[in-house]
Amino acid sequence: MLRLENVLMRQGDFTLGGDLTVPAGARVAVIGPSGAGKSTLLSLIAGFLPASQGRVFWEDKDITMASPGKRPIAMLFQDNNLFPHLTVFQNVGLGIRPNLKLDPSQHALVVDALKRVGLAGFEDRKPAALSGGQQSRVALARVLVQRRPLVLLDEPFAALGPALKAEMLDLVAELLAETGAGMLMVSHDPEDARRIADQTILVAEGVAHPLVATADLLENPPQALKDYLG
Ligand SMILES: Nc1ncnc2c1ncn2[C@@H]1O[C@H](COP(=O)(O)OP(=O)(O)OP(=O)(O)O)[C@@H](O)[C@H]1O
Numbered sequence: 001m002l003r004l005e006n007v008l009m010r011q012g013d014f015t016l017g018g019d020l021t022v023p024a025g026a027r028v029a030v031i032g033p034s035g036a037g038k039s040t041l042l043s044l045i046a047g048f049l050p051a052s053q054g055r056v057f058w059e060d061k062d063i064t065m066a067s068p069g070k071r072p073i074a075m076l077f078q079d080n081n082l083f084p085h086l087t088v089f090q091n092v093g094l095g096i097r098p099n100l101k102l103d104p105s106q107h108a109l110v111v112d113a114l115k116r117v118g119l120a121g122f123e124d125r126k127p128a129a130l131s132g133g134q135q136s137r138v139a140l141a142r143v144l145v146q147r148r149p150l151v152l153l154d155e156p157f158a159a160l161g162p163a164l165k166a167e168m169l170d171l172v173a174e175l176l177a178e179t180g181a182g183m184l185m186v187s188h189d190p191e192d193a194r195r196i197a198d199q200t201i202l203v204a205e206g207v208a209h210p211l212v213a214t215a216d217l218l219e220n221p222p223q224a225l226k227d228y229l230g
Contacts, residue, residue: 001021001023002057002058002150003021004019004020004054005055005057006054007019007044008053009037009040009041009051017206018054020201020208021210021211022184022211025176026182027185028182028184028185028201029192029197030186032204032224032225038154039154041201042154042186045071045184047063072149075143076140076143077139078154078156080139082135082138085126087123088123088125089111093107093145094142095143109145110141117144119137122134137168137171140171144175148181152185153184155187155188169192170195183196190218193214194218200218204222204228
């Protein structure tokens, strides 16, 4: 369980408040108008942005001051964040050890993760020799090997076409169900939320709101969301 207790996040003149709980294993969309603070919320949770007020808990542990690497979190970035000069195997291995000195069990973990995302046999390729969808799968395998209980996705797969994006979202949901990890996913597309997140955090007008059922929110959007959805 992740808990934000009266947290205030500050980016220059911009402030965002949040007092909310994300249950373990929940799949949650983060939606709201452009500039409302969705990425700010993810940065705070990941530990890239310090809270200027309030506390962040994971289970019973206060992680307000914990560095990103010490948090129970893996992050999937919009651009996949692959290193072009490294092989697929190495790009995934980085998720376990940045110096890539893997012991045999860690080696096996990478091989297994690549198998689970459908990339067995691609270990020695460089990212440039992969399609966009395959590159996303590598990034997803890197998230998997980290074995963290909470995965943060900031507009994942935005560069992919709609059919491929849907396929990747389904794969994310399937892998999360296997591992029991939870997810927070920023998306501009309410269909993404409907597809894999049964709960949603609305970020609007300076507040990251507590979780509500995605279907209810999208059927009955508050004005700020209505304006944004059009
Ligand atoms: N480093 C920064 N310094 C100052 N202000 C910032 C910084 N980063 C973001 N902001 C401001 O904080 C606000 C929230 O930005 P954020 O990126 O979290 O919004 P968002 O909801 O993710 O937007 P989008 O949907 O457009 O990606 C914006 O007004 C932005 O201009």
